[in-house]
Amino acid sequence: GAGVSQSPRYKVAKRGQDVALRCDPISGHVSLFWYQQALGQGPEFLTYFQNEAQLDKSGLPSDRFFAERPEGSVSTLKIQRTQQEDSAVYLCASSLVWGRDHHFGDGTRLSIL
Amino acid sequence: AQKITQTQPGMFVQEKEAVTLDCTYDTSDPSYGLFWYKQPSSGEMIFLIYQGSYDQQNATEGRYSLNFQKARKSANLVISASQLGDSAMYFCAMREDAQGGSEKLVFGKGTKLTVNP
Numbered sequence: 001g002a003g004v005s006q007s008p009r010y011k012v013a014k015r016g017q018d019v020a021l022r023c024d025p026i027s028g029h030v031s032l033f034w035y036q037q038a039l040g041q042g043p044e045f046l047t048y049f050q051n052e053a054q055l056d057k058s059g060l061p062s063d064r065f066f067a068e069r070p071e072g073s074v075s076t077l078k079i080q081r082t083q084q085e086d087s088a089v090y091l092c093a094s095s096l097v098w099g100r101d102h103h104f105g106d107g108t109r110l111s112i113l
Numbered sequence: 114a115q116k117i118t119q120t121q122p123g124m125f126v127q128e129k130e131a132v133t134l135d136c137t138y139d140t141s142d143p144s145y146g147l148f149w150y151k152q153p154s155s156g157e158m159i160f161l162i163y164q165g166s167y168d169q170q171n172a173t174e175g176r177y178s179l180n181f182q183k184a185r186k187s188a189n190l191v192i193s194a195s196q197l198g199d200s201a202m203y204f205c206a207m208r209e210d211a212q213g214g215s216e217k218l219v220f221g222k223g224t225k226l227t228v229n230p
Contacts, residue, residue: 031216042117042204042220043158056215091158098216100165101148104158 002026004105006092012111013082021077021108025094033102034067034077035091043091049075050097079110087112116140117205117221125227126195133180134190134224136205144210147188148218149179152202161203164188195228202226 005024013019025032031050035043036059045059051072060067064082069075079086089109093102118137126132138147149161164172164179172179180189192199202225206218 033217042223045217045219048215048217056217089156095216100146100163101160102218103160106157
């Protein structure tokens with residue numbers, strides 16, 4: 001496809017379960033980002049990849065959050081032992097290196113019961 | 114301190130009028146980029162406009178223009194001839210180019226724009 005693709009669009013999990021969120025960036029985009037957006041707030045940075053290298057993970061809120069991009073294209077954000085405060089929309093974005101825009105996917109809305 | 118400040122939680126404008134959404138930023142980095150995004154109720158983040166700190170001219174994209182006042186550290190978005198479809202949340206964001214190689218964006222809290230018919 002032409003845009004950033006995220007799956008699933010919606011995910012409901014019970015507290016304590018592990019979840020995996022997928023992002024398929026625009027072809028050729030070297031940079032990939034994950035953001036977390038709580039209801040009524042602006043997106044908050046989680047982590048950043050350039051190709052397969054995770055250059056910045058300063059925004060990951062705890063060691064329960066883990067992201068990978070093993071072949072420099074598709075990325076997965078994994079959350080272990082989910083908690084209610086993890087409920088949010090998780091946005092993935094991609095861009096050319098130091099590009100003039102981030103192209104965002106439609107997000108995954110995660111609800112933890 | 115907040116890196117991006119959007120002081121207007123909500124704004125109202127009449128259809129076909131112009132509206133300015135405020136954004137101020139805080140950085141000591143001489144090289145940075147400023148972005149505006151639109152987020153309709155459907156949730157997708159739509160890129161509107163970009164301004165680089167070294168760009169000589171204010172950025173324009175169709176009905177969107179960015180009023181960049183570097184000394185005041187402000188980057189206000191101007192939407193001309195508002196349309197009903199412009200009703201959405203608008204986010205201002207900044208990328209600091211000397212942050213250890215990270216291209217992350219820092220977002221403001223957003224402004225909810227409502228266009229009235």
